[in-house]
Amino acid sequence: MKIDGHCHCGEIAFEAEVDPNALTICHCRHAFCGNCGTPIYACAVDNPQVYALRVGTITQRAAFKPQRQGWRRSALAWVNALAAVPASEKGWS
Numbered sequence: 001m002k003i004d005g006h007c008h009c010g011e012i013a014f015e016a017e018v019d020p021n022a023l024t025i026c027h028c029r030h031a032f033c034g035n036c037g038t039p040i041y042a043c044a045v046d047n048p049q050v051y052a053l054r055v056g057t058i059t060q061r062a063a064f065k066p067q068r069q070g071w072r073r074s075a076l077a078w079v080n081a082l083a084a085v086p087a088s089e090k091g092w093s
């Protein structure tokens, strides 16, 4: 599936060919846009061969569903109870 996306300010934009069934939840730290701070991707520090894109930056993100999780040992304890946390449909009110 061909996708595209960008950070909040538009300084960084990308296009990629991805497997929708390979979506994972990763709890490691990620690269950020130097202008607006949007997390964009994570990769190996030296000679990266694979880039893990942040789903929130992908225009077609509704087509993806997580298939597995990575770096689970770094996940915060509240991740398991996330569905029970009060939520708003838009904004923080």
Ligand SMILES: [Zn+2]
Residues within 6 Å of the ligand: 007, 008, 009, 010, 011, 012, 033, 034, 035, 036, 037, 038
């Ligand atoms: Zn930006």
